[in-house]
Amino acid sequence: MGYKMDVIVIDNFLSVIDFDRLKLGMLGDAEFPWYFSNGVVSPTDHTDFLTNYQFTHLFYDKYKPNSEYYPYLESILNKLDPRAIIRIKANLNPVTAEIVTYPFHIDYPDCKTAIFYLNTNNGYTIIEGEKIKSVENRIVIFDSNLTHTGTTCTDQKYRCLINFNYYE
Numbered sequence: 001m002g003y004k005m006d007v008i009v010i011d012n013f014l015s016v017i018d019f020d021r022l023k024l025g026m027l028g029d030a031e032f033p034w035y036f037s038n039g040v041v042s043p044t045d046h047t048d049f050l051t052n053y054q055f056t057h058l059f060y061d062k063y064k065p066n067s068e069y070y071p072y073l074e075s076i077l078n079k080l081d082p083r084a085i086i087r088i089k090a091n092l093n094p095v096t097a098e099i100v101t102y103p104f105h106i107d108y109p110d111c112k113t114a115i116f117y118l119n120t121n122n123g124y125t126i127i128e129g130e131k132i133k134s135v136e137n138r139i140v141i142f143d144s145n146l147t148h149t150g151t152t153c154t155d156q157k158y159r160c161l162i163n164f165n166y167y168e
Contacts, residue, residue, distance in 0.1 A: 006143050007127050013116065013139040018075035023118055023136070025072050026057075026090065027160060032069065033057060034092055059162075060088040073162070076116060076139075082166035086111060090118075093159045096152040099123065104147040107165045113144045114164040123153035125161075134159055 014022065026032050034055035059067045063084065073088060086108050099122070107113055115125055115132075116139045125132045125140060127148040132140050134153065142148070144165060153159040 006146065007130060007132070008141040009132060009138065010141070011135065011138050013079065013137055014075050019137045022072055022075065025069070027118060055092040055094075057090040057092075058087070059090065060085050062087075076162070076164070080114060080141075080164065080166065082112075082164075082168065084167045086165040086167070088162065088164050090160065090162045091150070093123070093150070093152045095154060095157050097154065099154055100152045101126070102149050102151065104149045106144055106147055107163065108144055111144045111165055111167050112141060113146075113148070114139055114141045114166070116162045116164070118160040118162065119156060119158070121153035121156040121159050123151045123159040125150050134161070 013019075034057055037054050037056045057067065057069070059065070059070050059073060063086070070088075077085075104126075117134045117136055119134070120136045121134050123134045125134070125148060127140070127142055128146045132138075150161070151159070
């Protein structure tokens with residue numbers, strides 16, 4: 001696909017059954033809790049304040065589950081097989097009139113980052129200059145020291161992904 005060697009892109013990461021169960025559980029259930037976050041990278045980044053927000057769900061933080069919905073991730077975690085998890089956070093970015101690119105950052109140093117896409121849209125992730133399209137059931141795995149960023153989308157109601165930070 002032309003991606004850097006330290007960026008692994010895997011399409012159809014989960015079986016259709018596992019993927020549909022996860023997507024329906026998070027995006028088809030009115031009961032799934034999404035929380036307003038006043039900032040995508042940080043509340044003070046230099047993005048337009050009208051687009052510098054997202055909805056998040058923190059599944060796992062500070063080396064322990066943080067959500068009753070953590071079991072939703074079992075199929076992904078079984079395949080990633082992390083030695084230790086630092087954080088798992090879902091991001092839901094509402095549609096914007098034009099694609100907004102957020103500031104480059106790293107989540108945590110010296111570990112792995114994996115981004116799992118829950119829906120296909122025209123948004124994308126940029127990792128050290130490489131653009132990865134948002135395609136549902138795709139996972140991107142890379143060294144956490146590589147700077148990355150995400151965008152909004154303009155062709156769907158939202159762009160939704162799950163970000164994993166972990167040790168192999």
